Amino acid sequence: MAQAKPRASYHHGDLPAALVAAAFELVEESGVQGFSVAEAARRTGVSISAPYRHFSDREDLLAACAVAAVEELKRRFDVELEVEPTPAGRLAAIAAAYVRFAAERRPMFEVLHGAGLEKPKYPRLETAATEALAAAEAAARELTPNGADSETGVLVQALTGLAQGHATLLLDGAFGEPPGAVDLAATRARAATAAMLRGRSLLFETPADG
Amino acid sequence: MAQAKPRASYHHGDLPAALVAAAFELVEESGVQGFSVAEAARRTGVSISAPYRHFSDREDLLAACAVAAVEELKRRFDVELEVEPTPAGRLAAIAAAYVRFAAERRPMFEVLHGAGLEKPKYPRLETAATEALAAAEAAARELTPNGADSETGVLVQALTGLAQGHATLLLDGAFGEPPGAVDLAATRARAATAAMLRGRSLLFETPADG
DNA sequence: AATATATGTGAATCTCTCTTACTTCGACCG
DNA sequence: CGGTCGAAGTAAGAGAGATTCACATATATT
Numbered sequence A, B: 001m002a003q004a005k006p007r008a009s010y011h012h013g014d015l016p017a018a019l020v021a022a023a024f025e026l027v028e029e030s031g032v033q034g035f036s037v038a039e040a041a042r043r044t045g046v047s048i049s050a051p052y053r054h055f056s057d058r059e060d061l062l063a064a065c066a067v068a069a070v071e072e073l074k075r076r077f078d079v080e081l082e083v084e085p086t087p088a089g090r091l092a093a094i095a096a097a098y099v100r101f102a103a104e105r106r107p108m109f110e111v112l113h114g115a116g117l118e119k120p121k122y123p124r125l126e127t128a129a130t131e132a133l134a135a136a137e138a139a140a141r142e143l144t145p146n147g148a149d150s151e152t153g154v155l156v157q158a159l160t161g162l163a164q165g166h167a168t169l170l171l172d173g174a175f176g177e178p179p180g181a182v183d184l185a186a187t188r189a190r191a192a193t194a195a196m197l198r199g200r201s202l203l204f205e206t207p208a209d210g
Numbered sequence C: 001a002a003t004a005t006a007t008g009t010g011a012a013t014c015t016c017t018c019t020t021a022c023t024t025c026g027a028c029c030g
Numbered sequence D: 001c002g003g004t005c006g007a008a009g010t011a012a013g014a015g016a017g018a019t020t021c022a023c024a025t026a027t028a029t030t
Helices: A015-034 A037-044 A058-083 A087-104 A106-114 A123-143 A148-171 A177-199 A199-202 B016-035 B037-044 B058-083 B086-103 B106-114 B123-143 B149-171 B179-197 B202-206
Strands: none
Touching: A015 A037, A015 A058, A015 A106, A015 B149, A015 B202, A037 A058, A058 A087, A058 A106, A058 A123, A058 B037, A087 A106, A087 A123, A087 A148, A106 A148, A123 A148, A148 A177, A148 A199, A148 B149, A148 B179, A177 A199, A177 B149, A177 B179, A177 B202, A199 B086, A199 B179, B016 B037, B016 B058, B016 B106, B016 B179, B058 B086, B058 B123, B086 B106, B086 B123, B086 B149, B086 B179, B123 B149, B149 B202, B179 B202
């Protein structure tokens, strides 16, 4: 566990970043619920009140963590986008990457979805999230060329839901234990995306009854 | 807000149930994070330490709430099962019901997914969850008659993920504001399920490369 | 009725969040 | 170079919640 080495100087250098890192450590160890500003401060070697110079409150610090998480996610999406040649492939790859992200950066995923953050309250977070999703939007648009924007939106939502759900299930243990579970879940997410794409015409029909 | 009417007798009658109800109220008002045992006790009109006669700690009380939530969910699933004639229809209806549940019983949904409960730690919860899912399992089995159990499992997971994701998106506001959002999201979940089912053969193929 | 058990109470202890009133550093100005 | 200002830290404390313990009082059992 990272521990309070006494700083060389009175000032820290980059306390915000250090606190975010400490926060992820704590979330790793005991979940978002278990994270406390006080403990993060202790591990960073500063007084309990120091964090409040940089973050207005506990939630604000978590929001900063969430931004870092979304940025990491976007980075991973970008990698997939460079590699995959077809739109359908890109969508499937993004879904799989999302699932991997959840497992390999579990604390980040937890902060993103278990901290009860309201995006509207944190514009930076909202912006970052929109940017990360833009890639998927673009790929989806290529697949619904004649369709209205609304069709693109429907498709993106269905796929987002799919990826989100698979990630949640994976962390809930529905795919088994760590060694193989990640690959399995990622493969499943990829396949599910392909299946959804094949049947996608049904997404745009309005059902006869409610 | 429900308030501490002084009890007739020293004993409460059914304090555990009252506390669970109070907890849902609090979650409704300020989220899982905002829930506190102390406040629940106050609203129920008992001392701050009374809850600990029935629940070992805060998390244990939340787990009881989660059990209640899963039971409500199962009840809703059962209704759909009686109404829908075809297996595919049942699966789509269950997905839609799940999405409705998330919106109409939001505090329940939040407790279920935002309280950081580890199922293995609460056998009653695990049992209840398994029972609720059994319906979907059965319907899926009818659709993969020749397939191995593993195929059924794959399908259930894909659909569970789909429903879960749509519910999450709905509560995140991705489907717009309350009046129409619920119906919209439920319809989408239904359509997405249908799409997934149509393309389901792709779920069972093993991809050539990773 | 006598006793045991379950259910509540009150007070005490810890820890956490967040605030306020100082310090201390380092940069910038004259 | 000395002085001053703001940013970044600190110490101490108010207020709230979690949890425990010793004690009180219903309820159930015999």
